[in-house]
Amino acid sequence: MFTTLKIVFIAVVDTGLDLEISFNHLLQGIGLPSSIAHLLWLPLPMLLVLTASLIGVLVTVWLERKISAAAQQRIGPEYAGALGILQPVADGLKLLVKEDIIPKKADSLLFTLGPILVLIPVILSWLIVPFGQNLLISNVGIGIFLWIALSSIQPIGLLMSGYASNNKYSLLGGLRAAAQSISYEIPLALAVLAVVMMSNSLSTVDIVNQQNTAGLLSWNIFRQPVGFLIFWICALAECERLPFDLPEAEEELVAGYQTEYAGMKFALFYLGSYINLILSSLLVSVLYLGGWGFPIPIDLITHSLGQSPNAPVIQIIAATIGIIMTVFKTYLLVFLAILLRWTTPRVRIDQLLDLGWKFLLPISLVNLLFTAALKLAFPIAFGG
Amino acid sequence: MVTFFQKAAEYAQDAISAGKYLLQGLAVTFDHMRRRPITVQYPYEKLIPSERYRGRIHYEFDKCIACEVCVRVCPINLPVVDWVMNKETKKKELRNYSIDFGVCIFCGNCVEYCPTNCLSMTEEYELAAFDRHNLNFDNVALGRLPTNVTTDPSVIALKELAYLPQGVMDPHELEKDSSRAGKLPSEVLIKTIDNDTASIGEKTQ
Amino acid sequence: MTISTSTELICFLILSSVIVSGGLGVVLIENIVYSAFLLGGVFMSVAGLYLLLNASFVAAAQVLVYVGAVNVLILFAIMLVNKKEVMKPIKGLKLRKFFSGCVCAGLLALLFRVNIITNWATPGPQAIGEIATERIGEHLFTDYLLPFELASVLLLMAMIGAIVLARRDVISIELETTKSIQENIINNSTDNVLLNQSND
Ligand code: SF4
Ligand code: SF4
Numbered sequence: 001m002f003t004t005l006k007i008v009f010i011a012v013v014d015t016g017l018d019l020e021i022s023f024n025h026l027l028q029g030i031g032l033p034s035s036i037a038h039l040l041w042l043p044l045p046m047l048l049v050l051t052a053s054l055i056g057v058l059v060t061v062w063l064e065r066k067i068s069a070a071a072q073q074r075i076g077p078e079y080a081g082a083l084g085i086l087q088p089v090a091d092g093l094k095l096l097v098k099e100d101i102i103p104k105k106a107d108s109l110l111f112t113l114g115p116i117l118v119l120i121p122v123i124l125s126w127l128i129v130p131f132g133q134n135l136l137i138s139n140v141g142i143g144i145f146l147w148i149a150l151s152s153i154q155p156i157g158l159l160m161s162g163y164a165s166n167n168k169y170s171l172l173g174g175l176r177a178a179a180q181s182i183s184y185e186i187p188l189a190l191a192v193l194a195v196v197m198m199s200n201s202l203s204t205v206d207i208v209n210q211q212n213t214a215g216l217l218s219w220n221i222f223r224q225p226v227g228f229l230i231f232w233i234c235a236l237a238e239c240e241r242l243p244f245d246l247p248e249a250e251e252e253l254v255a256g257y258q259t260e261y262a263g264m265k266f267a268l269f270y271l272g273s274y275i276n277l278i279l280s281s282l283l284v285s286v287l288y289l290g291g292w293g294f295p296i297p298i299d300l301i302t303h304s305l306g307q308s309p310n311a312p313v314i315q316i317i318a319a320t321i322g323i324i325m326t327v328f329k330t331y332l333l334v335f336l337a338i339l340l341r342w343t344t345p346r347v348r349i350d351q352l353l354d355l356g357w358k359f360l361l362p363i364s365l366v367n368l369l370f371t372a373a374l375k376l377a378f379p380i381a382f383g384g
Numbered sequence: 385m386v387t388f389f390q391k392a393a394e395y396a397q398d399a400i401s402a403g404k405y406l407l408q409g410l411a412v413t414f415d416h417m418r419r420r421p422i423t424v425q426y427p428y429e430k431l432i433p434s435e436r437y438r439g440r441i442h443y444e445f446d447k448c449i450a451c452e453v454c455v456r457v458c459p460i461n462l463p464v465v466d467w468v469m470n471k472e473t474k475k476k477e478l479r480n481y482s483i484d485f486g487v488c489i490f491c492g493n494c495v496e497y498c499p500t501n502c503l504s505m506t507e508e509y510e511l512a513a514f515d516r517h518n519l520n521f522d523n524v525a526l527g528r529l530p531t532n533v534t535t536d537p538s539v540i541a542l543k544e545l546a547y548l549p550q551g552v553m554d555p556h557e558l559e560k561d562s563s564r565a566g567k568l569p570s571e572v573l574i575k576t577i578d579n580d581t582a583s584i585g586e587k588t589q
Numbered sequence: 590m591t592i593s594t595s596t597e598l599i600c601f602l603i604l605s606s607v608i609v610s611g612g613l614g615v616v617l618i619e620n621i622v623y624s625a626f627l628l629g630g631v632f633m634s635v636a637g638l639y640l641l642l643n644a645s646f647v648a649a650a651q652v653l654v655y656v657g658a659v660n661v662l663i664l665f666a667i668m669l670v671n672k673k674e675v676m677k678p679i680k681g682l683k684l685r686k687f688f689s690g691c692v693c694a695g696l697l698a699l700l701f702r703v704n705i706i707t708n709w710a711t712p713g714p715q716a717i718g719e720i721a722t723e724r725i726g727e728h729l730f731t732d733y734l735l736p737f738e739l740a741s742v743l744l745l746m747a748m749i750g751a752i753v754l755a756r757r758d759v760i761s762i763e764l765e766t767t768k769s770i771q772e773n774i775i776n777n778s779t780d781n782v783l784l785n786q787s788n789d
Contacts, residue, residue: 035592070417110626141719142645149649152657156629159664163622175668178661185657202722343409359399 045137049126057274061088063331064338071342095267103260107164114161115261115268121150121157122276129282130204132292132322143203144196147283148189151238154272155181158247158257161269165260173256176349177247181238183353187360188234191227194364194371195220195287198382204283208291216295221288223382226367228288230360232333235280237356239273241337243344246352277337278330285329292322420554422545429540430533431555432547433507435569438490440508441483443526447502450476454494454503462488483526485511486519506530600641607634625667629660646722 023044027037062077062085069076077084102108125147130136140146155178162174196202198220199210211219221228237244248256258269285291294301298318307314347355375382424431433439450467466480483494495503508530513519534541542555543564550565552558611631615624632655639648679685717724729737 039592067417069421071413073416073419073421073423075421075423140645142649142722145646145649145653145722149653149657152653152661153633155661156626156656156664159661159668160626163664163668171668175665178665182658182661339410339413343413344406 049129049137050123053123053126053275053278054271056278057271058088058092059331060274060278060334061091063334067335067338068342071339092267095263095270098263100263100265101260103166105166106260107166110160110164111260112265114157114164114257115265115272117157117160118154119157119268119272119275121153122272122279125150125279126275128204129279130208130286130291131326132319133205133209135292135319135323136205139203139205141203143201143205144192144207144283144287145202147279148185148192151181151276152185161261162257165257167260169253169255169259170257173247173253173259176253177240177257180240180244180247180352180356183356184234184237184360187230187356187364188238190361190364190368191224191231191234192287194224194227194368197368197371197375198223204286204291208286208293211290212293212297215293215297215300216290219288219290219293224288224367224371226363227371228284230364230367231287232284233355233360235284236337236340237352239276239280239337241277242341243347244352245346246349249346277334281330281333281337282326284333285326289329290325291329292326294321294325422553424542424555427539429542430536431544432533432541433509434544434546437507437509438492438505440485440506440511440521440530441488441490441495441526442504442506442528442530443481443483443523444502445478445481445523445527447500448478448481449500450478451499453497453499457493457497459489459491459493460487463494481523481526482520484520486516507533597641600637604634604637604641607631608638621667622664625660625664628663629656632656632660644721645719646725 023041024034024037027040028034032040065087066076066084068074077087080086080090102111127137128140128143128146130139158177158181159174162170162172162177165171195207199207201207201210207220240247246256247253248258253259258266261269298321302308302314371382448465450465452465454463455461455465462483464480464482465478466482467476467478469475470477490505492505495505510531511519533539543558544555545553547564548555548558549562552562608631611627611634614627615631618624618627632651636648636651636656639645639651
């Protein structure tokens with residue numbers, strides 16, 4: 001037992017923590033051809049990330065309820081598990097066993113397809129989220145662009161469910177959601193473009209690596225403070241979080257496009273919105289807060305300790321710290337989003353569109369131009 | 385061109401001040417997070433209603449003279465005073481009295497104006513019923529003594545915020561005989577009476 | 590046949606059948622909303638084909654532009670004017686159908702001809718995969734600069750046209766009162782409009 005563990009350990013570490021290669025080595029050691037090994041490997045990271053995102057949702061739901069309660073001087077969920085930690089599970093189970101209602105006059109096909117179309121692109125976008133140098137499903141060359149493209153599919157699902165519900169509130173909610181995500185996609189993409197310009201790559205791994213040359217100081221938030229703000233505002237708008245939750249504004253639209261949904265279909269929307277929130281926070285931390293990077297570069301610490309950064313133990317520790325840092329930064333941003341939820345009132349639809357088109361869009365264009373100029377002027381600091 | 389720059393500068397200033405206000409708001413929300421929850425775990429814990437709480441109305445059948453003043457002062461003419469004129473004694477004879485608490489707005493006018501003080505407001509507020517007609521209390525139901533939070537052994541009675549000592553926000557871990565901030569009405573009353581007697585004494589001297 | 594080529598073939602077959610049936614559905618289905626959603630599906634499958642051809646950037650751009658923008662706008666337009674009225678019978682519908690069928694058949698014949706006379710066996714250009722993004726950028730800013738700029742000018746013109754159409758109230762006031770448009774825009778605009786006051 002111990003020796004096999006040791007073999008696994010060495011196999012993992014020898015390849016610079018590239019788990020795929022070590023997995024392949026392991027299976028080839030057993031005597032499987034490499035193509036089969038590859039095929040067996042493929043679903044593993046996907047399943048892992050899917051579980052991670054679902055657990056992330058549970059944690060976020062719990063955090064949201066607890067932090068909201070704290071901000072309002074309440075206690076929040078208390079009885080389900082210690083500190084109510086099982087409350088999201090209970091919520092999920094309740095939604096699972098609830099009756100799945102399709103209204104009589106609704107278009108049942110589109111009604112069913114809508115929530116699925118909302119959820120799938122969000123989950124697919126996890127493809128590019130890195131937790132470490134090799135700890136991501138796939139280092140796609142178009143990286144962050146894939147996320148932008150995928151998130152533009154979402155409004156179709158929202159429009160679909162809004163239309164299929166055969167309900168005025170739903171339709172209005174769907175239209176609002178689509179209008180909102182179309183108008184905020186543009187400043188979002190422009191903000192990302194400025195970052196991409198500095199790191200010369202669309203790949204999320206390259207973007208993080210480029211930020212981790214000097215620890216905390218080289219994080220993009222200092223080079224792109226305006227971009228960071230724009231991205232965060234747009235990300236909130238894309239996630240339909242307060243103050244931008246117009247599509248489901250309960251005072252006006254009951255629950256927007258989810259009005260007619262119940263049971264598991266509603267749970268899909270719910271899941272989608274929370275996964276989207278976590279994803280956005282993850283991407284903010286990847287794009288602006290140095291991703292998995294520790295505020296002090298790991299290399300520096302190992303050097304001062306007189307260790308080689310390639311030693312197996314160091315590598316494992318570094319990878320663990322990386323994952324912890326990513327998750328920590330992400331949840332810090334989730335916390336900020338929850339705090340913002342209880343601080344800001346909802347904007348009106350005209351204010352929302354004004355903010356998007358008349359404020360964020362010109363600012364992000366100026367930001368892009370400025371970044372380009374700085375890049376030409378100081379190629380060392382802003383990516384040659 | 386100059387006006388454009390002026391406008392742009394104004395706009396930027398606006399944006400910056402908006403950001404500042406947003407941060408202030410965030411700070412307020414954040415500050416609230418370190419405060420203790422003020423949750424009362426109803427139905428295991430209940431707040432003690434204040435002295436002048438306007439809850440369910442108590443009624444004493446024997447005191448009532450069937451004058452119907454309560455009906456007249458009620459904004460919705462709610463109390464039902466069922467009396468007949470006894471021809472022999474030439475007096476009203478009260479047969480029934482009822483108030484429907486599903487309709488009553490607990491304004492307290494009837495209590496205020498009743499000439500014989502047979503109506504009074506209690507601290508009872510748990511009036512939920514499965515049928516709204518169950519809320520139509522007759523004179524027997526109205527005559528029942530109110531349930532009391534402090535004497536119920538299954539309930540932890542908590543003091544309301546105004547009855548806590550100065551600076552205390554949480555009623556849970558309160559010392560036994562801590563008194564509220566400021567004077568109790570009875571203390572104020574005694575003092576004025578003392579003053580009055582003193583002044584009367586001065587005059588007589 | 591290795592696993593990868595067979596998966597590729599299966600994917601290709603699925604995608605192309607989705608494209609063909611979806612395209613037919615877009616044209617033939619009566620309910621216009623269904624057509625629009627199917628169009629979105631067709632766009633997605635085309636993006637899938639690009640992916641199969643190892644052109645991931647083009648695929649993502651296809652999704653972003655066609656699904657995320659064009660199709661959503663189509664849906665928007667349909668849903669905003671979602672009048673359920675019975676279509677008036679058009680005169681000579683059969684003849685029209687026949688003519689449009691002829692045009693379509695002609696196009697199909699043309700495509701078939703191209704298909705037959707092209708020598709598919711010769712190896713095409715190698716897919717460059719990841720560096721395609723850079724290469725596209727290079728081409729856009731060197732040999733395709735003029736078409737690129739022309740396209741952006743065209744889009745700008747379309748945008749101005751849309752604004753003119755949308756703000757017809759301002760222009761019709763000008764026709765009636767012979768005040769200049771500029772003045773009106775300034776008078777009518779709210780204070781925080783930064784953009785369209787820049788030239789006064
Ligand atoms: S006012 Fe008082 S005494 Fe008169 S009828 Fe009403 S309850 Fe009776
Ligand atoms: S409390 Fe007010 S509403 Fe209720 S019975 Fe008395 S007077 Fe009428």
